[in-house]
Amino acid sequence: MGLRERKKHQTRQALIDAGTRLFLDQGYEATTVDQIAAAVEISPRTFFRYFGSKEDLALDFTVDYAERVTGALAARPPDEPPFTALAHAFRAYVHSMEADTAESAERFVRHRRVIEANPGLLCTSIARMIEIEKRLTAEIARRQGTDPGTDPRPRLLVAFVTSAVRVGMECSVDGEAYLDDLVTSVENALCLAEAALRPGWDQFSLGSSGQVATNASSPG
Amino acid sequence: MGLRERKKHQTRQALIDAGTRLFLDQGYEATTVDQIAAAVEISPRTFFRYFGSKEDLALDFTVDYAERVTGALAARPPDEPPFTALAHAFRAYVHSMEADTAESAERFVRHRRVIEANPGLLCTSIARMIEIEKRLTAEIARRQGTDPGTDPRPRLLVAFVTSAVRVGMECSVDGEAYLDDLVTSVENALCLAEAALRPGWDQFSLGSSGQVATNASSPG
DNA sequence: TTGTCAGATGTCACGCTCTGCCATAAATTA
DNA sequence: TAATTTATGGCAGAGCGTGACATCTGACAA
Numbered sequence: 001m002g003l004r005e006r007k008k009h010q011t012r013q014a015l016i017d018a019g020t021r022l023f024l025d026q027g028y029e030a031t032t033v034d035q036i037a038a039a040v041e042i043s044p045r046t047f048f049r050y051f052g053s054k055e056d057l058a059l060d061f062t063v064d065y066a067e068r069v070t071g072a073l074a075a076r077p078p079d080e081p082p083f084t085a086l087a088h089a090f091r092a093y094v095h096s097m098e099a100d101t102a103e104s105a106e107r108f109v110r111h112r113r114v115i116e117a118n119p120g121l122l123c124t125s126i127a128r129m130i131e132i133e134k135r136l137t138a139e140i141a142r143r144q145g146t147d148p149g150t151d152p153r154p155r156l157l158v159a160f161v162t163s164a165v166r167v168g169m170e171c172s173v174d175g176e177a178y179l180d181d182l183v184t185s186v187e188n189a190l191c192l193a194e195a196a197l198r199p200g201w202d203q204f205s206l207g208s209s210g211q212v213a214t215n216a217s218s219p220g
Numbered sequence: 221m222g223l224r225e226r227k228k229h230q231t232r233q234a235l236i237d238a239g240t241r242l243f244l245d246q247g248y249e250a251t252t253v254d255q256i257a258a259a260v261e262i263s264p265r266t267f268f269r270y271f272g273s274k275e276d277l278a279l280d281f282t283v284d285y286a287e288r289v290t291g292a293l294a295a296r297p298p299d300e301p302p303f304t305a306l307a308h309a310f311r312a313y314v315h316s317m318e319a320d321t322a323e324s325a326e327r328f329v330r331h332r333r334v335i336e337a338n339p340g341l342l343c344t345s346i347a348r349m350i351e352i353e354k355r356l357t358a359e360i361a362r363r364q365g366t367d368p369g370t371d372p373r374p375r376l377l378v379a380f381v382t383s384a385v386r387v388g389m390e391c392s393v394d395g396e397a398y399l400d401d402l403v404t405s406v407e408n409a410l411c412l413a414e415a416a417l418r419p420g421w422d423q424f425s426l427g428s429s430g431q432v433a434t435n436a437s438s439p440g
Numbered sequence: 441t442t443g444t445c446a447g448a449t450g451t452c453a454c455g456c457t458c459t460g461c462c463a464t465a466a467a468t469t470a
Numbered sequence: 471t472a473a474t475t476t477a478t479g480g481c482a483g484a485g486c487g488t489g490a491c492a493t494c495t496g497a498c499a500a
Contacts, residue, residue, distance in 0.1 A: 123350065468475070
């Protein structure tokens, strides 16, 4: 890796760290791009060569998130039931945060705190989840051998799991053992989701309970 | 209602209509606030006294959405199972669009087309759903007699249903009978969700299957 | 009718985000 | 070292959004 690339990587990381720190100190909205650029000693113009927007910097970690989760799903054994595979993929992600460098874990916690302190950012991060959902859906559909364009079941299954993860993250309270709490909370939500689903529903090839036109009786 | 209020209402409606039309004609991003203001013959400054942002105008209908759905849920019989009540609340909303004035229905369709043409807007509208989810969760928790602060089950249930509705809306294709397709698609997704859930899970008071710490076996 | 008052509108000025353009500086390669 | 590629900086400008102040207009009472 040449000097050029190394420098770019350093600048980029410095921008993320400086930005995150400023967001935590004085708030996301109150922090201007000029301030972040000044903190890293680059021109404001150059900032936008590294990030398309201030929001892009704040939500940069979602890119890594997407890759880790989709990667984890791809790594699950092909014969694993879809729900189990998805749940394990998300578990792998939150646990990878724990297993990671202390520095990396702190960064993650800081990111979480930033977006939790800003409803707008939180909304956008959830919205970005939709992109990830699409990729997960494609993989689930592939595994189950259905067409994601016409069969809504893979979408629904993925949406259920991501909802559970989101609820789990929402429930996690901000305290000392932030990461531990988050992992526990997500785990609880996933277990709850597992208990809420009808056994076998996620395996579309089994039985006929999943027919689109089925008018199943109320589960309640 | 005095002249003053009537004028305000007219201006507001004119802004929504002019904005929507411009968004459809030349795109959301390509439309400036100045253009919308000019179309209604008000100053750009006044625009921001009616809407906090350009996005607020584009997503104004979500306010009505929230009120109709939460209102519909509140109107469901208290002894109805939570899932059924939620599903009916959303059904009531999409059907209310059909039953409404032709003018009102057209407006709804135009709004949908605008946000569907703009991924950013679509994401934001979904993110705004979170606010609605909170209100629905509170109502479900109240019905089930649990504390929404500590028990994640109401959140999870609500998230499942809203996910199903969202997937249904995504699946609906843009064509001649837009509204009909949308209603059918949402109905399908809700039926699918119903079939996916374990019967009785949504009634927390029954059985013990919903214990937070439960380690239920995989549904798959 | 008239005067008063609250509220709506317009004007001006400003800060912030983000982009295009072009010149310059730095790193890479020959 | 020279030539090429690429990153950076500075500048100008569009667009969004806000505060402050003056003005205009319904509302309402004397």
